[in-house]
Amino acid sequence: MKLDDERAGRLILALRQQGVTDGRVLAAMEAVDRALFVHQKFLDQAWEDQALPIDCAQTISQPFIVGLMTQALDVQPRHRVLEIGTGSGYQCAVLSRLARYVYSVERYRSLLSEAEERLRALGADNVITRHGDGGLGWPEQAPFDRIMVTAAAPGEPTELLKQLKPQGVLVAPVGRGSVQMLHRYVGQGDGSFRRESLTEVRFVPLVEGLAKEG
Template sequence: MTDERAARLILGLRRQGVTDARVLEAMERVDRAAFVHPQFLDQAWEDSALPIDCAQTISQPFVVGLMTQALEVGPRHRVLEIGTGSGYQAAVLSRLARFVYSVERYRPLLAEAEARFKHLGLDNVITRHGDGSKGWPEQAPFDRIMVTAAAPHEPHDLIAQLKPGGIMVAPVGKAGSQFLHRYVAEEGGTFRRESLIEVRFVPLVDGVAREG
């Protein structure tokens, strides 16, 4: 990791509105280069999304920072992440939360992410190969939920796994019309929703990916 490049990225995120000191510190401490393909190492600290295996992406750092900031993660929180991907977002969350539970539908992606977590000593990330659209009901309710793929409509199954007062950040919509929403769960199964920005994510797909 190049300290100068990391500092430049963090400064850029601050200018774009990611101002939470804990979030910025977590992102500076997590080496994004450890989560990208070797051919993209020269772009690891640029503010851009990059391709990974299984036709997925590692998100743009600004989006990671904005989503993490909106989630308001505390040090005692249990966080559910839908879509492990490269593991970068989970690694950032692990610096902020007590535990991160991460679900991934692509087994090869999950295996690579688990190897990165082990190498980095992130022992508070618990992973599962499964259908992210269903969440992780056995471990619910969660203090926070982050969804890193776009649900085609309001993800009620996931909102139901929040504690009252819990927060979920999720992109919602189809290609060409996706918005990042922030949900706050209330008593009685109701919730409040706030729209943040327009985004572009890979779709949240039901089921697990077929092997081979």
């Protein structure tokens, strides 16, 4: 067994012990090599359960949070999923193994280009990406079965909730401080949503507009 396989196995076991018990989610995370999405200088930490910095002052999320959010999203094989914040592409790659299609929006063009290369290399041909303002979602492709937000919304993500199917699910960190609350919104079929609070998290903020680079 290769060292990375051993590390991946240990990580998956640790995630299960922490409460990520959905077999499909764990299998997807084990199949996606996190080392492909981290900087060269952090390769020795790729399979550790911790967030790591990437370009543009962003991060690749802690595997436990990736697993927790993915499990809460309850993605099924025929679902169309919207992801807000492509980042390194890691979360998108995990979702691509669970959903029919993943639509991912990123405000940093350079991050998006690098993520697209990684996703192509993995053969994730069910991912459609867009350089855009994540807070606005992707209304032309709505409604979605599921929406995941990987940056902290300052308040209720009302614009994104409008893009959910009546019984869809949205998972997002919400809050303006350094610590936010991870919320799960479940559509009730009548245009209303039941909100569940899952755990405290730390995410970079969801910022309006396109990023200015270079």
